[in-house]
Amino acid sequence: MLHINKIRENKDSYIALLKLKNIDATDLFDSVIAKDNERKATQQQSDELLAKGNQFAKQIGEMYKTGKVAEANLLKEESALIKEESKALQTKQIELEKEIQSILVQIPNIPHPSVPKGKSDLDNRILKEVGKIPNLMKGAKPHWELTTDYNLIDFALGNKITGAGFPVYIDKGARLQRALISYFLDKNTAAGYIEYLPPHLVNEASGFGTGQLPDKEGQMYHANEDNLYLIPTAEVPVTNFFRNVIVDKFPIMCTAYTPCFRREAGSYGKEVRGLNRLHQFDKVEIVQVQHPNKSYETLDLMVSHVASILDELELPYKILQLCGGDLSFTSAITFDFEVYSAGQERWLEVSSVSNFESYQANRLKLRYKDGNGKTQLCHTLNGSALALPRIYAALIENNQTAQGIKIPKALQPYTGFDIIK
RNA sequence: GGUGAGGUGGCCGAGUGGCUUAAGGCGCACGCUUGGAAAGCGUGUAAACGGGAAACUGUUUCGGGGGUUCGAAUCCCUUCCUCACCGCCA
Numbered sequence: 489m490l491h492i493n494k495i496r497e498n499k500d501s502y503i504a505l506l507k508l509k510n511i512d513a514t515d516l517f518d519s520v521i522a523k524d525n526e527r528k529a530t531q532q533q534s535d536e537l538l539a540k541g542n543q544f545a546k547q548i549g550e551m552y553k554t555g556k557v558a559e560a561n562l563l564k565e566e567s568a569l570i571k572e573e574s575k576a577l578q579t580k581q582i583e584l585e586k587e588i589q590s591i592l593v594q595i596p597n598i599p600h601p602s603v604p605k606g607k608s609d610l611d612n613r614i615l616k617e618v619g620k621i622p623n624l625m626k627g628a629k630p631h632w633e634l635t636t637d638y639n640l641i642d643f644a645l646g647n648k649i650t651g652a653g654f655p656v657y658i659d660k661g662a663r664l665q666r667a668l669i670s671y672f673l674d675k676n677t678a679a680g681y682i683e684y685l686p687p688h689l690v691n692e693a694s695g696f697g698t699g700q701l702p703d704k705e706g707q708m709y710h711a712n713e714d715n716l717y718l719i720p721t722a723e724v725p726v727t728n729f730f731r732n733v734i735v736d737k738f739p740i741m742c743t744a745y746t747p748c749f750r751r752e753a754g755s756y757g758k759e760v761r762g763l764n765r766l767h768q769f770d771k772v773e774i775v776q777v778q779h780p781n782k783s784y785e786t787l788d789l790m791v792s793h794v795a796s797i798l799d800e801l802e803l804p805y806k807i808l809q810l811c812g813g814d815l816s817f818t819s820a821i822t823f824d825f826e827v828y829s830a831g832q833e834r835w836l837e838v839s840s841v842s843n844f845e846s847y848q849a850n851r852l853k854l855r856y857k858d859g860n861g862k863t864q865l866c867h868t869l870n871g872s873a874l875a876l877p878r879i880y881a882a883l884i885e886n887n888q889t890a891q892g893i894k895i896p897k898a899l900q901p902y903t904g905f906d907i908i909k
Numbered sequence: 910g911g912u913g914a915g916g917u918g919g920c921c922g923a924g925u926g927g928c929u930u931a932a933g934g935c936g937c938a939c940g941c942u943u944g945g946a947a948a949g950c951g952u953g954u955a956a957a958c959g960g961g962a963a964a965c966u967g968u969u970u971c972g973g974g975g976g977u978u979c980g981a982a983u984c985c986c987u988u989c990c991u992c993a994c995c996g997c998c999a
Contacts, residue, residue, distance in 0.1 A: 528958090528960095532967090535958090535960090535968040538967085538968055539967055539968070542968090544980090545927080545978095545979055545980040548927085549928095553928095566979090567980085585958095853956095855956095863957095
């Protein structure tokens, strides 16, 4: 959510930048500023009345003590009038605040000036392409066949006990999954991130804090009886650690492994085949809270951190800067990582690193004190480091040989084996 | 799940309708003191939203929401949470 004062200060440049997201915010901005002016005026009136009422209450107290009952009763009558009037003003104020809020939540984050123009993923800017696309042997297979051939994952078994999109990992297949989680966490903690293991269910307030609620309610699994939501990403519990917090140190670096639960209503077809899109999957997330002056420096560090992991895993990948049209509602700038999955001859998104600037922080009320002792909004950033299933798919597809599936060196200490036969 | 006790500032903790502008303590910051430090003494120490160039100032907030009253941390209703004991249980 944008802060109303920032809209006032930067209205014209915001309107220009939002065009990158193909949005004309002129009317929204005008109406929200007008409402805010009205809100201020209303508050001023209401504050004055309340101050008067407080004065009267004190005087009445004094009068009773000194026995001036008749005078007190007169003042009481006047008080009643003030009360009525101020109540009406307060109701109006709350109403206006609601209206302002409901406009503000409709306005997406302002894109960074470097964001390319564009409508869809076709307009994303390729920044870098690293590694060679492997030349697979004849008869190379997609991962959904390999996982069956080598008994790594049983999709049908998951289907039986839960439903589609809930795979069961078996034997070396399970071990590989566990190895990846440990490996990612170790890479992240070595880079200075503190490891957390948060709850996998969150309350309603947390859903609001990171913006899943109320808009994307249908994307989350909901435990009705207790009114708790299954997390769609570790970003939700971890970012909410900082809800209503005034921090005094930068940067704050967190990493967390969690399973992620997504209903993915409306998905279908080959996009969802095998591991490509699941209802439950594992992911290791990195989150940073940073001073506004440092957040873009941090963003670069996060991008190169993710790149270094993919380098070590010897996966061919490309880094894309998302165009305005593909940018998420809350992000100011996003870099996507895609790895090449040779068995299905596709690029798969495995990480998305974003700077939200103060957009999330405003909703969360995540602040720090500046040199003058004034509270200011922090910047928040997050990224996947990394999402497991598609890394898993690319790893086994790209490393399939006549002898079996080879495990990259960096992972071998974690798997305890160097080939799956 | 049952019964009981609670929720007050960064923390501890007093406060049963106006004497609270939330006592007192701890912590923190600054100053005095000191050769330096500790102790001691003094001053300051929440957030949100307004007004003001600023100094300063108004309103709201004692878990959340609602109510009674001229006036609520205090009384009433409701909801959430915490703790203790019991039951169940990895």
